[in-house]
Amino acid sequence: MAGEASEKIRQLILQMTIEEKASLCSGQDVWRTQDVARLGIPYIMVSDGPHGLRTQKEKHNFIFEPAETISAVCFPTGSCLACSFDRDLIRRVGEVLGDECRAEGVSVLLGPAVNSKRSPLCGRNFEYYSEDPFLTAQIAVGFIQGVQSRGVGTSVKHFAVNNQESRRMTTSANVDERTLREIYLAGFEGAVKQGKPWTVMCSYNRINGVYSSENRRLLTDILREEWGFDGLVMSDWGAVNDRVKGLEAGLDLEMPGSGNVNNSKIVHAVKEGKISEDTLNQAAERVLKLVYKALETPEGKDSDFDRKAHSRIARETARECMVLLKNENHILPLKRSGKIAFIGEFAEKPRYQGGGSSHVNSSYVTSALEAVKGVSDVTYSRGYDTSREAPDTTLIANAVKAAKASETAVIFAGLPDSYESESWDRKHMHLPACQNELIWAVSKAQPNTVVVLHNGSPVEMPWANSVKGILEAYLGGQETGGAVVDLLFGDANPCGKLAESFPLKLSDNPSYLNFPGDGDECNYREGLFTGYRYYDKKEMPVLFPFGHGLSYTEFSYENMQLGADEITDNDILNVTVTVKNTGKVFGKEILQLYVCDRQTNITRPLKELKGFEKVSLNPGESKTVTFILNKRSFAYYNPEIKDWVVNSGTFDILVGASSRDIRLRAQVRIHSSVQLKPHFTLNSTVSDILKYESGKKAIQTLLDFVNIQIEGETVEEKLSRTESMFGEFPLRTVIEFTRGVISEELVIKLIDMLNH
Ligand code: BGC
Numbered sequence: 001m002a003g004e005a006s007e008k009i010r011q012l013i014l015q016m017t018i019e020e021k022a023s024l025c026s027g028q029d030v031w032r033t034q035d036v037a038r039l040g041i042p043y044i045m046v047s048d049g050p051h052g053l054r055t056q057k058e059k060h061n062f063i064f065e066p067a068e069t070i071s072a073v074c075f076p077t078g079s080c081l082a083c084s085f086d087r088d089l090i091r092r093v094g095e096v097l098g099d100e101c102r103a104e105g106v107s108v109l110l111g112p113a114v115n116s117k118r119s120p121l122c123g124r125n126f127e128y129y130s131e132d133p134f135l136t137a138q139i140a141v142g143f144i145q146g147v148q149s150r151g152v153g154t155s156v157k158h159f160a161v162n163n164q165e166s167r168r169m170t171t172s173a174n175v176d177e178r179t180l181r182e183i184y185l186a187g188f189e190g191a192v193k194q195g196k197p198w199t200v201m202c203s204y205n206r207i208n209g210v211y212s213s214e215n216r217r218l219l220t221d222i223l224r225e226e227w228g229f230d231g232l233v234m235s236d237w238g239a240v241n242d243r244v245k246g247l248e249a250g251l252d253l254e255m256p257g258s259g260n261v262n263n264s265k266i267v268h269a270v271k272e273g274k275i276s277e278d279t280l281n282q283a284a285e286r287v288l289k290l291v292y293k294a295l296e297t298p299e300g301k302d303s304d305f306d307r308k309a310h311s312r313i314a315r316e317t318a319r320e321c322m323v324l325l326k327n328e329n330h331i332l333p334l335k336r337s338g339k340i341a342f343i344g345e346f347a348e349k350p351r352y353q354g355g356g357s358s359h360v361n362s363s364y365v366t367s368a369l370e371a372v373k374g375v376s377d378v379t380y381s382r383g384y385d386t387s388r389e390a391p392d393t394t395l396i397a398n399a400v401k402a403a404k405a406s407e408t409a410v411i412f413a414g415l416p417d418s419y420e421s422e423s424w425d426r427k428h429m430h431l432p433a434c435q436n437e438l439i440w441a442v443s444k445a446q447p448n449t450v451v452v453l454h455n456g457s458p459v460e461m462p463w464a465n466s467v468k469g470i471l472e473a474y475l476g477g478q479e480t481g482g483a484v485v486d487l488l489f490g491d492a493n494p495c496g497k498l499a500e501s502f503p504l505k506l507s508d509n510p511s512y513l514n515f516p517g518d519g520d521e522c523n524y525r526e527g528l529f530t531g532y533r534y535y536d537k538k539e540m541p542v543l544f545p546f547g548h549g550l551s552y553t554e555f556s557y558e559n560m561q562l563g564a565d566e567i568t569d570n571d572i573l574n575v576t577v578t579v580k581n582t583g584k585v586f587g588k589e590i591l592q593l594y595v596c597d598r599q600t601n602i603t604r605p606l607k608e609l610k611g612f613e614k615v616s617l618n619p620g621e622s623k624t625v626t627f628i629l630n631k632r633s634f635a636y637y638n639p640e641i642k643d644w645v646v647n648s649g650t651f652d653i654l655v656g657a658s659s660r661d662i663r664l665r666a667q668v669r670i671h672s673s674v675q676l677k678p679h680f681t682l683n684s685t686v687s688d689i690l691k692y693e694s695g696k697k698a699i700q701t702l703l704d705f706v707n708i709q710i711e712g713e714t715v716e717e718k719l720s721r722t723e724s725m726f727g728e729f730p731l732r733t734v735i736e737f738t739r740g741v742i743s744e745e746l747v748i749k750l751i752d753m754l755n756h
């Protein structure tokens with residue numbers, strides 16, 4: 001913001017009354033910030049978000065009917081977008097959304113939603129990107145930069161640890177510090193530091209007992225002071241518990257506003273000296289900065305909202321994201337001339353987005369049945385009724401007949417609207433019984449069966465071995481049908497990979513025993529081990545692993561090279577790999593790089609994603625890909641020193657086509673520049689002390705006192721014998737066991753020496 005604008009804001013603050021400043025700290029309605037007519041301060045509009053624009057032209061009320069919002073283009077939802085692993089593609093989606101916002105006079109788009117996926121049951125998983133924070137952050141940065149390149153702000157939400165809908169406004173997500181940093185905050189951290197969003201939206205829930213909306217540690221200490229965020233923090237809609245505490249914690253703007261209810265509490269608190277006027281000034285200043293920054297963007301034109309062009313982008317995007325999970329005997333792509341049956345109501349009326357605040361009033365939706373016209377002659381059989389759970393024997397019998405009369409059956413299945421939405425979680429991971437029965441019956445009658453899935457989050461697939469092909473279309477936006485047809489018939493080659501693991505069954509998921517918690521307490525007992533971090537460490541089979549996705553071509557990986565074999569934790573490490581398209585058609589491959597700390601003496605996942613690149617290749621073509629790793633790629637969060645640390649040792653660098661398909665590996669030795677200073681007490685064990693040279697000397701001194709010497713034994717051997725016998729003993733026991741020959745004073749003196 002230019003100096004002139006800052007000065008203007010400063011002047012405005014000086015002229016405003018306490019009441020006027022407090023009025024700025026909450027919205028005037030669902031979408032608008034408060035204006036102050038006396039001083040000519042305008043309002044700006046914010047609107048949902050994230051995968052399409054949900055705003056209103058005249059009314060600004062709580063909306064329950066999608067038709068009350070403007071008609072807009074619906075893009076694939078977050079869980080689908082992330083499977084593209086494509087920063088540029090997401091950036092383009094962001095740019096288009098930014099253009100739509102400008103055309104509609106919206107200054108801040110309420111997204112991206114970057115919460116980590118803990119349980120497949122979370123009702124809003126379809127809006128969220130991934131179970132992996134690195135991937136989440138990278139996708140979010142693309143989105144933020146895309147939208148903001150158009151002079152429209154974003155709001156990274158829901159900060160933080162909002163991983164369930166059950167009791168989302170009262171539950172406390174109880175998480176240990178390492179897990180918080182490494183899993184649940186890391187996605188936000190990357191998005192904030194690299195994406196530089198204009199705003200952040202705090203979540204509804206509590207974290208370790210404290211509401212996010214009044215969590216100073218979260219909103220100020222971590223977000224602003226550690227990560228350098230300099231924008232505005234707004235509340236989720238209705239997330240304010242105690243407005244005054246919130247203001248002190250760093251919550252600038254309450255949305256959608258509470259009339260004058262909470263503003264007057266702020267006014268009283270300032271007048272009674274309970275909070276300083278400076279605290280209020282700071283929040284008011286941040287609101288004004290946002291308003292005047294938004295006003296720097298020239299007014300949009302109607303032509304910015306080019307529906308046709310945007311719909312084309314929606315289709316291209318969807319087909320870059322959908323994931324080919326299974327393709328036995330190359331059943332796909334389908335031959336246009338073959339006899340094909342499309343089966344299942346979703347072929348006619350696809351599910352393409354989720355419920356709740358992200359629900360876009362799409363201008364139209366293309367079904368696969370419409371899109372296939374002119375591509376191939378298909379027959380259609382409804383197969384099930386989306387409004388019913390129980391199998392319909394007549395619909396199934398008709399579908400079986402249609403399948404038998406064809407060479408290939410393509411079943412369109414997935415989750416109905418009522419299963420996945422903001423405000424509630426799923427209770428199980430099954431498809432409706434009517435769909436499972438249909439798939440069993442059709443696959444029995446027709447060996448060439450392919451299933452296309454429309455769902456925002458993983459489902460169990462008991463029939464997975466009985467069908468030849470599975471295409472995970474996710475919730476692909478309004479052009480989903482077109483994208484599915486492009487992929488089924490090979491007009492586009494599938495190139496998405498899973499941004500989340502698909503467990504075999506719900507009870508395999510690490511959060512299973514603690515989701516959604518008891519009453520208002522949800523304990524994240526699985527800790528760091530979410531998603532593939534858990535399945536890998538437990539050596540468990542999964543239905544489809546994180547990072548999995550097939551193509552109609554094949555790729556070979558070769559010639560992995562590291563820039564160095566040994567580095568310090570402050571060095572950058574370049575890793576190069578050559579990837580070749582060894583098949584017959586053009587395709588894109590997503591190379592994934594995982595890091596594994598081999599010698600760690602602390603609990604760590606087996607491997608963690610630290611790099612990925614998506615590469616386009618013609619048949620026979622090779623390209624060399626470079627990954628750049630830095631300290632953070634190897635580090636874990638150490639709560640004692642409150643920082644990220646790399647332990648000295650050997651790390652494996654793994655490059656593969658999925659988390660379970662590692663093609664190349666190499667090793668690097670890292671020398672850490674951080675010497676973790678241990679703190680010894682009387683309860684430190686002999687083993688812990690012997691890890692350090694100074695500790696060895698201290699133990700030797702003690703041993704000299706008791707002088708139990710075996711003939712010919714070297715000092716090293718003596719120490720090793722001591723460790724095997726007494727390694728687990730705390731130091732205090734030497735005083736008692738030697739009956740005071742080694743005195744307490746001596747031990748305390750040694751401990752002091754060790755600590756200094
Ligand atoms: C949701 C937010 C959304 C807001 C405004 C809330 O219920 O949690 O994601 O941006 O409503 O519609």
